Amino acid sequence: MPQTHLFTAHIRDLEKAGAWLREGKLVSFPTETVYGLGGSGLLPEAIENIYKAKGRPRNNPLILHFPNLEAAFKEADPNAPLFPLAKKIAKIFWPGPLTLILRRASHSKLCNESCAGLPTFAARVPEPLSTRQILEFAGVPIAAPSANKSGRISPSSYQDVLAELDGRIDGIVAGQSCSVGIESTILDFSQEIPKILRPGKIMTNDLRPFIPNLPHYALKTHMAHPDETSQPPPIAPGQFLSHYAPTLPVKLEVSIPNPEEAWLSFKPAPDSFKGLSFALSPSGDLAEAATRLYKGLRFLDLEGQKQGLKSIAVAPIPQEGIGIAILERLFRAAAPRPSQQS
Numbered sequence: 001m002p003q004t005h006l007f008t009a010h011i012r013d014l015e016k017a018g019a020w021l022r023e024g025k026l027v028s029f030p031t032e033t034v035y036g037l038g039g040s041g042l043l044p045e046a047i048e049n050i051y052k053a054k055g056r057p058r059n060n061p062l063i064l065h066f067p068n069l070e071a072a073f074k075e076a077d078p079n080a081p082l083f084p085l086a087k088k089i090a091k092i093f094w095p096g097p098l099t100l101i102l103r104r105a106s107h108s109k110l111c112n113e114s115c116a117g118l119p120t121f122a123a124r125v126p127e128p129l130s131t132r133q134i135l136e137f138a139g140v141p142i143a144a145p146s147a148n149k150s151g152r153i154s155p156s157s158y159q160d161v162l163a164e165l166d167g168r169i170d171g172i173v174a175g176q177s178c179s180v181g182i183e184s185t186i187l188d189f190s191q192e193i194p195k196i197l198r199p200g201k202i203m204t205n206d207l208r209p210f211i212p213n214l215p216h217y218a219l220k221t222h223m224a225h226p227d228e229t230s231q232p233p234p235i236a237p238g239q240f241l242s243h244y245a246p247t248l249p250v251k252l253e254v255s256i257p258n259p260e261e262a263w264l265s266f267k268p269a270p271d272s273f274k275g276l277s278f279a280l281s282p283s284g285d286l287a288e289a290a291t292r293l294y295k296g297l298r299f300l301d302l303e304g305q306k307q308g309l310k311s312i313a314v315a316p317i318p319q320e321g322i323g324i325a326i327l328e329r330l331f332r333a334a335a336p337r338p339s340q341q342s
Contacts, residue, residue: 099236253315
């Protein structure tokens, strides 16, 4: 593949990016969460190329992106028990960082490959207007996982995508920074009771006024890898044990790092610490910490390797609000990598 083309955020470039996606090419574009790697959800060859470019396991499902609610629910089974509730939630929270797991309609045009062969699909309408314009120009559902190599740190800028996937994909839209900074909340409507499968900016307390029976999301510190159990394949992305991982090992709940560790601190590191550090939020704000999480991990990973450091130590993070989503990402980043798993 030739060098990856860089699109601007000008409307003519957005239209061209949409046309490329419709034709089956792979184009990365910004969302409010992270940069996505898009391909047509109708073309098996485009989906196969996404998996190849990322080195992603074929049983790890993708999220389908739509320009509006109507386009998304055209692919959903209207007879599914929770269809009315799912549509109500979509009207409240879309466009935004919420993905819904829905049952596929018998008339759905989505290719099986875009749904990992499952009877369900993951749907989202992203918030940025420019992203929805790309999707409108494409005119087809767009499958888009994060635009990075599988299992690695998610990209929060087009430079991150270029560093990992240049020459492996057709184009990148050099757009705005990601305002949320971590992946969307995933809410499953395919079973009898809705359930949060992945935490994000939108949490249980945000959804409970509209779904009174929604179970509380419990942060999992001991997670099974789908490849290593008798459990069925995951119906949503972000479920594998090792995910969001830098090259250096990650150690959690470290208040005082040792000299061989880079430090991902919540607030600025004290003056007594002279080593390599990155503060998630100078003011101690969890929302800001989320937007800076992947930037911090990527910076410490690259600079830490240059300095010969052995690992990345992470300071304690408050277990509240979006802090739970941050911790979920960090637990997976610190998990044994596939080569380390027995």
